[in-house]
Amino acid sequence: MQLKSLNKGRFSTYWKNNNNLIESVIKQCVVETKIVDEKSVLFRQGCKVNDLVLVYNGMISIRYEAANGRRFHLGTLDCDEHILGEMEFFTGYLCQFDIIAEEALTLSIVSADKLYQSLIEYPKLALFFATAIAFDYQDTLDIFLKRTLYSICYNIAFDLYQHYLNIHPVSSFQKNYLEAERFGTTDRVYRRAVSELVKLDIVEKNEGKLEIKSMEKLKEFIKCNDKISD
Template sequence: MQLKSLNKGRFSTYWQSHDNLIESIIEQCIVEKKIVDEKTILFRQGCKVHDLILVYNGTISIRYEAANGRRFHLGTVDCDEHVFGEMEFFTSYQCQFDIIAEEALTISVVSADKLYHALIEHPKLALFFASAIAIDYQDTLDIFLKRTLYSICYNIAFDLYQHHLNIQPVNNFQKNYLEAERFGTTDRVYRRAVNELIKLDIVLKNEGKLEIKNIDKLKEFIQCKGEISDLII
């Protein structure tokens, strides 16, 4: 979740006027600041989360690996005061994903014990966490459901359109095999889906990067695949 005041949701106006309160409370819970190397795993899937991590800026990626070896990459996130481990803090469950530093990062360790007492002392902080977690949950679930229920071609097209509107919460990868994992599939299947979109004159590759070639055909393709969305304008 993002520590900065939320710009959406029922309580957005309230948070914008109480931003300093939230940040100051979290700052009081920080017990360590350190630099980690590129590809450091900040949280490992299946492990106990003892403290939370705050990343003020820098890029991380989020990955899930199934027992059969298949991987799903949620994508990369350009951090701007992002907190990780908040879900596990409330549930005491094991970490659900690998959280990976995509570059050298300066991170702050937020004491779970200090945060526990801060939430009791400042109930408004609990409301902030509830709002931020709810928004992250619905955004993430929306990605998972589309990856599960729609075709690879559709998901690639829809992802490009979200980036076109600048509303995609996560970013893409430069390497094909990682992009394939972001769509929950193999490199071969991903390349075949991209080639299909190229044949339909919807997208093109420019210096290895996938770009929209015809925005009208892209929107028509998304609609024809069954997604009548408020995004289609």
């Protein structure tokens, strides 16, 4: 979730007016600031989360690995005052994902004990967490549902369209096998789906990067598969 003022939703005006309180309370809960190297694991799937992490800026990736060895990548996230570990803080569950630094990061450790006391002292903060977590939950669930219920071709096309509109919460990878994991499939199936979109004259590869070739054909392809209008 983002620590920054939420600019959408029912409480957007309220958070804008109370953003200084939220930031000041969270900063009072910071017990350590440190630099971690690229590819450092900030949280490991299946492990207990003792404290939260605040990343003011920098790139992370989020990954889940099933017991059968298959991986699902949510993609990369360009942090902008993002707090990590907030879900596990409230539930007490083990960490659900691997969260990995995609570059060297400066991060702050937020004490779970201090945050607990702050939430008791400032109930407004609990409402902020609830609102921010609700947005993250629905964005993430939307990604999972589309990956599950739609074809790989559709998901690749829809993902490109979301990035074109600049509304996608996460970004893509440069390597094919990581992109395949982002769509919950294998490298072979991913490449076959890309080839199909290329044959349909919807996308093209430019210096190894997948790009939209025909916006009209892309929109038509999405409409035919999703039955939605612009």
